[in-house]
Amino acid sequence: MGRYTFLEDVALADCAVEIEGRSLDDLFETAAAALARLMVDPATLAITVERRIELEAAERDLLLYDWLSEMIFLKDRDALVFPHAVVHVTGDGPYRLAADVQGGIIDPPRTALGADPKAVTFHQFALTPVEGGWRARVVIDI
Amino acid sequence: MKITESLRGAVQRVDDCIWEIPAQAKPGMLVPARLYASGPLLEQMDDGVFEQVTNVACLPGIVRASLCMPDGHWGYGFPIGGVAAFRADSGVISPGGIGFDINCGMRLVRTGLTEDEVRPRLRELIGALFEAVPSGVGAKGFVRLSGSEFKTVMVEGAGWCVTRGYGWPEDLAHIEGSGCLAGADPEQVSARALERGTQQLGTLGSGNHYLEIQVVRPGAIHDERAARVLGVEGPGQIFVMLHCGSRGFGHQVGTDYLKIFDRVMPQYGISVRDRELACAPFRSKEGQAYFGAMTAAANTAFANRQVITHRIREVFSKIFGRDARALGLSVVYDVCHNTAKIERHVVDGRELELIVHRKGATRAFGPGQPDVPADYREIGQPVIIGGSMETGSALLVGTARAMAETWGSTAHGAGRTMSRAQAKRRVWGETLLKEMEARGIIVRAASKSGVAEEAGFAYKDLAAVVDTLHRLDISRPVVSLTPIGNIKG
Numbered sequence: 001m002g003r004y005t006f007l008e009d010v011a012l013a014d015c016a017v018e019i020e021g022r023s024l025d026d027l028f029e030t031a032a033a034a035l036a037r038l039m040v041d042p043a044t045l046a047i048t049v050e051r052r053i054e055l056e057a058a059e060r061d062l063l064l065y066d067w068l069s070e071m072i073f074l075k076d077r078d079a080l081v082f083p084h085a086v087v088h089v090t091g092d093g094p095y096r097l098a099a100d101v102q103g104g105i106i107d108p109p110r111t112a113l114g115a116d117p118k119a120v121t122f123h124q125f126a127l128t129p130v131e132g133g134w135r136a137r138v139v140i141d142i
Numbered sequence: 143m144k145i146t147e148s149l150r151g152a153v154q155r156v157d158d159c160i161w162e163i164p165a166q167a168k169p170g171m172l173v174p175a176r177l178y179a180s181g182p183l184l185e186q187m188d189d190g191v192f193e194q195v196t197n198v199a200c201l202p203g204i205v206r207a208s209l210c211m212p213d214g215h216w217g218y219g220f221p222i223g224g225v226a227a228f229r230a231d232s233g234v235i236s237p238g239g240i241g242f243d244i245n246c247g248m249r250l251v252r253t254g255l256t257e258d259e260v261r262p263r264l265r266e267l268i269g270a271l272f273e274a275v276p277s278g279v280g281a282k283g284f285v286r287l288s289g290s291e292f293k294t295v296m297v298e299g300a301g302w303c304v305t306r307g308y309g310w311p312e313d314l315a316h317i318e319g320s321g322c323l324a325g326a327d328p329e330q331v332s333a334r335a336l337e338r339g340t341q342q343l344g345t346l347g348s349g350n351h352y353l354e355i356q357v358v359r360p361g362a363i364h365d366e367r368a369a370r371v372l373g374v375e376g377p378g379q380i381f382v383m384l385h386c387g388s389r390g391f392g393h394q395v396g397t398d399y400l401k402i403f404d405r406v407m408p409q410y411g412i413s414v415r416d417r418e419l420a421c422a423p424f425r426s427k428e429g430q431a432y433f434g435a436m437t438a439a440a441n442t443a444f445a446n447r448q449v450i451t452h453r454i455r456e457v458f459s460k461i462f463g464r465d466a467r468a469l470g471l472s473v474v475y476d477v478c479h480n481t482a483k484i485e486r487h488v489v490d491g492r493e494l495e496l497i498v499h500r501k502g503a504t505r506a507f508g509p510g511q512p513d514v515p516a517d518y519r520e521i522g523q524p525v526i527i528g529g530s531m532e533t534g535s536a537l538l539v540g541t542a543r544a545m546a547e548t549w550g551s552t553a554h555g556a557g558r559t560m561s562r563a564q565a566k567r568r569v570w571g572e573t574l575l576k577e578m579e580a581r582g583i584i585v586r587a588a589s590k591s592g593v594a595e596e597a598g599f600a601y602k603d604l605a606a607v608v609d610t611l612h613r614l615d616i617s618r619p620v621v622s623l624t625p626i627g628n629i630k631g
Contacts, residue, residue, distance in 0.1 A: 008563040012188060013350070015277035024180050039279050062401070069397055076338045076390035081282035108279030112195065112313045115562075115590040116279040116348035116631065118393040119242040140243050141218065141393075142349050142562075142589065 002030035002133070004140040006038075007141040010124065015115060015140045022133040024060075028067055028087040028097065032134065035071050035105070036083035038140065041112035045104045049080055061127040063095045064136060069122045075117070079106045149192040151186070153177070159212070163196055170200040170415070175205045178548070180610045183212050186559055186602060190216025197415040198226050202423070203233020205489055205496060211503050211549055212610040213557030213602065217241070219418035222502035225551045227423065228515075232494040235429045236421035237403065237436070239499030241480040242396035244436055245443035246351075246387030247318075248283060248477050248504075248526035248554075249421060250537060251451060255462065256469025257357045257626065266357065274453040275353055276345045277312070277631035278588025283344030286448055289392050292340050293328035299441030300476075303448035310472075313448065315515045317476040317524075321444040323483065327434025331391075332398045335435070339391020339442065343619045344449040348592055348631030350555075351386040352531060353450070355627035362622040365443045368521045368526045368539055372474055382454055382471075383621055384447055384537055385528050386631075387480065392439035399432040404498055424497050433482070433497075438617075441483055464481050474537070475515075475524035477504050479554045488568040489550055496550050506540030506552035514540070525617045527608060529556045531585065531628045532578060532598030536608050538622045544616040552617040556601040564566045565600040566591055587630040596630060 002021035008017035017034050021027025036042055053070060057063035074080045082103030090096050106113070118141040124126075127136045152167040156176070161184060163175040175195040177184060184551065187561055190213045198220055199208035206226045214223030219238020228234055260267065285308075287295065295302045300321025314320045330366060346353060348441055360377040363369045388395075403420035406428050412421060422428040451473065455466035482499045489496075493597050507514050507523040514523045522539035529535045534557070560568075571590035578585055580617045587593045611617045 002516065008561050012190075013222070013558050014559050023484060052509050065401075073334060073338055073390075073394065075280060076342065076393075079282070081280075108280075108588065112279045113280075113348075114591060115589070117392075118349075119397045121242075121401075122404065122420070125417065137220075 001033065002026045002035035002099050003051050005029055011139050014142050016126055017138055017140070019138065020133060024089045026091060026116045026135050027085045027134040028064065031064065031068060031138070032071060032085040032101065033083050035068055035117065036081050038112050038117060039075060039081050040106060041114065042083040043110040043112060045081055045083065047084070047102050048104045049102070053099045053101055054096065056094050058061065058094050060095050063089065063124065064127050065120050065125065066124045067097060072117050079105070082108060100107055146331060147631055149196055149455050150195060154487040158565065159351040159610050163192070165199065167418065168196045171196055173199050173204050173207050175199045177210045177214065178614055178616070180606065182615070183537045183602065183606060183610055186572060187214055191221045194219065194221040195224060198224060200415060201228070201234055201236065201419065202412060203228040211551065212607050213553040215503060215557050219416055220499065220501040223553060223557065224501045225503045226467060226500065227487065227496040227498045227549050228310045230497055231426055233424055233497060235424045235433055236419055236499065237396050237432065238418045238420065239501050240436060240482050241501050242393045243387040244392035244395060244480055245440035245478045246480045247443060248528055249267040249384040249447045249451065250474040251374040251382040251454060251471055252474050253380045253382065253458070253592050255380045257380060258378065258379050260355065263461055264355070265444040266412065266625055267457065268586050268629065270457045270461060270631050271353060271454065272586040274457050275450050275629060277629060278348050280342045281345045283449065285343040287340050289336055289340065289341065292336060295343070295445045296328045296441055297326045297440035297446040298322055300448040303445050303452065307449045307619050308452040312440055313451070313473045316473040317444055317479050321448065321476065323437045323440050325433055326438040326441050328438050330431040331395060331438055335391050335394035335398060336395045340388040342391065343390055343446055344453065346386050346450070346629065346631045347389055350591060350596055351631045354383045354531065354625050355631040356381045356383055356535065356623035356625050358621055359624050364619040364621060366405060367438040367618045371518060371521050372524060372620060373472065374535065383526065383623065386446060386448055386450070388443035389441040389446060390441050395439045399435065402428055412490050427593055430511060436482065440478065444476065448471045475526060477526055479504060485549070500551055502554050504549050504554045505550055508540045508542040509546045525552055525602065529555060529604035530598040530601040531596055531625055532583070533604055534622055534624045536604060536622050538608065538611065538617040539620055540586060540617055541615055548616050552611055553607055554608055557605040558600055559602050560600040565597050567592045568599065569594050569597055583625050583628060585628045585630060608611060
């Protein structure tokens with residue numbers, strides 16, 4: 001998996017994260033892990049649920065926006081968090097995502113809760129190719 | 143020189159607490175930007191405020207000026223504390239001027255109880271409220287709604303709750319817009335928003351959302367007459383304050399329309415300096431659709447605070463063994479923070495229909511305004527300013543000056559000065575909980591790390607914000623409220 005870093009000085013009241021992946025697939029998988037870490041302590045989440053997620057977007061960065069928005073949606077609708085994902089991004093506009101995700105139901109007090117994300121924002125939103133892979137910056141409204 | 147440094151350099155003092163960045167300071171500005179702050183509060187404003195308030199000044203149809211209240215800080219698109227009015231006939235509507243948490247707002251409930259009566263049962267009370275009002279990530283409310291019922295909630299707002307027994311008829315008069323804003327259109331709401339929000343009515347959320355037990359300390363009443371009108375009896379009296387919004391439903395409406403506006407802006411020849419300022423003409427198909435969906439979310443937020451009020455009444459009734467009416471648990475007022483509303487204001491001697499965006503800002507209509515409840519009309523609309531869970535909150539009233547100066551708007555809180563990560567580095571959640579308890583404030587929280595993020599030191603001094611509002615005369619302090627118990631998401 002790639003790596004993610006929560007940035008402190010980008011969003012005063014919210015959460016900015018920089019994500020790096022060796023490939024686009026890796027970046028999307030890492031982004032899911034970062035978002036899950038924001039919401040709960042994954043060590044306290046029983047991994048009991050598997051889902052298949054398929055998305056399509058006109059732009060590559062909008063596919064990342066939709067991917068993370070889907071995770072936030074599932075958190076609210078089904079009380080589910082998915083720290084693990086195997087992602088395949090294909091296409092050249094439109095871009096398609098097929099992902100097998102693994103996670104579990106939020107079950108306090110067993111699950112240590114973190115923040116409750118409201119939305120992915122376009123503030124400083126960027127997905128760019130870099131040497132050796134991809135980098136993204138995402139600010140999450142919490 | 144960085145752009146922001148030049149913007150700070152362009153700030154001119156207009157009055158004691160009014161500062162202006164002229165329209166020439168940044169290419170594309172159609173009107174000046176006005177910042178309402180004391181000197182020290184202006185200094186505390188982060189660079190994002192100066193960028194964002196001037197970006198907003200570039201949006202089509204903006205009238206008079208782009209405004210920022212004294213609690214302003216960086217937001218998305220608009221700054222938090224941002225207020226802007228656009229001509230309804232030729233201006234835009236922007237989700238970035240409202241925020242994802244549509245109609246996030248405050249409600250204040252009075253009680254006839256005193257601290258002497260509540261203190262011995264406080265831990266039990268906080269525990270029962272924590273159980274009755276679900277909070278934190280993934281929380282579900284107790285109200286079960288079908289899709290069609292949820293659509294009725296979107297249109298009827300808090301009124302739906304009253305007809306289902308989750309409130310008293312007289313509650314409605316003490317809610318901004320009577321808890322039901324006109325123009326809600328459930329057909330403009332996506333299926334995803336519906337799915338996301340159906341189970342969340344009656345939940346608090348997390349972040350800076352809270353439910354707080356507060357007390358009036360000696361010397362805390364600043365306006366005896368207004369206090370009497372608002373049901374403030376004197377020192378020792380207990381109040382309940384609530385801060386939450388439209389939950390996942392409103393967040394999804396914001397997400398949906400941000401993407402739609404981002405896509406359609408070129409069709410209308412609109413370009414913006416920040417993608418989060420995506421907008422569309424108010425009279426366009428997309429603008430009207432968003433207004434219908436956003437208003438539906440706003441009404442749902444009123445319903446959420448109403449359902450939580452019902453739970454608060456149930457809990458108090460159980461703990462203190464008396465009916466909620468006998469305990470005097472009446473709604474003082476309920477105000478929106480994040481909305482765009484159609485209002486009529488006088489511009490250059492003519493009354494105009496405007497779309498007033500308030501993002502992290504509170505409506506503060508003055509005395510005599512027809513939208514102020516009849517029993518408060520003499521003193522002005524109540525304004526509830528939430529501080530931090532450590533330092534307290536304040537109840538104020540709107541003024542005639544606010545009508546003339548800020549489209550009848552004022553601040554909404556203390557405003558953050560420190561990032562969540564910085565706050566967590568400075569104190570452990572568990573440590574803060576113990577420290578607060580030693581000072582007589584009992585806290586129950588869904589997330590311990592979330593407690594540290596909301597520490598008092600992460601916010602501006604509320605007294606300084608309230609003092610500035612008073613000096614500006616855009617709202618008048620009535621009473622300060624001190625926390626003794628807090629439920630945090």
